[in-house]
Amino acid sequence: MLHFGSFEIETDIFVYIVATIVLLVQLLLCFKVKNKFIRLIPVYLFSLLTVVFGILAIFFDGWDRVGFLVLAACAAFFLLVCAAAWSVWRIVNRRRESKLK
Numbered sequence: 001m002l003h004f005g006s007f008e009i010e011t012d013i014f015v016y017i018v019a020t021i022v023l024l025v026q027l028l029l030c031f032k033v034k035n036k037f038i039r040l041i042p043v044y045l046f047s048l049l050t051v052v053f054g055i056l057a058i059f060f061d062g063w064d065r066v067g068f069l070v071l072a073a074c075a076a077f078f079l080l081v082c083a084a085a086w087s088v089w090r091i092v093n094r095r096r097e098s099k100l101k
Contacts, residue, residue, distance in 0.1 A: 015077070019077065019078060019081045022078050022081050022085075023081050023084065023085050025042065026042050026081070026082045026085035027085045027089065029041070029042070030085060030086060030089035042078075043079065043082050046075050046076075046078045046079040046082060049075035050072050050075040050076045050079060053071040053072035053075060054068075054069075054072045056068040057069045057072060
């Protein structure tokens with residue numbers, strides 16, 4: 001559990017809240033920003049974090065390895081959330097294009 005003063009929050013709920021925020025930010029970037037590099041910043045960030053934490057898990061032993069594997073899994077999960085946002089953007093974009101024709 002995470003503690004914020006007298007308020008406690010379950011870790012899985014916290015991850016889902018952060019995943020929702022990542023999804024909304026990625027969707028906002030996809031729909032509002034024209035520069036593809038800027039739209040891909042969350043993808044680059046979570047890809048880099050997944051690789052770095054995976055490499056750190058190789059070099060550490062014991063509970064440190066487990067911790068880095070959990071962090072790598074969380075970063076990969078957020079990368080999957082970004083992929084879902086890109087999929088939603090692509091589907092909406094295709095429907096808009098088909099309606100214009």
